[in-house]
Amino acid sequence: MTRDLSGASWFKSSYSQPSGDCVEVAHLYGVVGVRDSKNVSGPALVFAPREWEAFLRAVSAES
Numbered sequence: 417m418t419r420d421l422s423g424a425s426w427f428k429s430s431y432s433q434p435s436g437d438c439v440e441v442a443h444l445y446g447v448v449g450v451r452d453s454k455n456v457s458g459p460a461l462v463f464a465p466r467e468w469e470a471f472l473r474a475v476s477a478e479s
Contacts, residue, residue: 419462421449428453 424442439463448468451460
């Protein structure tokens with residue numbers, strides 16, 4: 417799935433260090449984007465909302 421994410425509002429977890437490298441997430445209409453904070457102009461992954469919710473449930477179950 418290819419989307420134009422240039423106008424997205426990206427954010428990092430509140431648990432991230434200010435200069436820490438991690439992933440950033442953007443909630444857009446109908447999709448969720450995920451990118452590497454070290455390479456903001458690089459590629460991003462795009463997920464359907466249900467896929468993202470399943471990922472978050474799986475991660476939460478592991479903690």
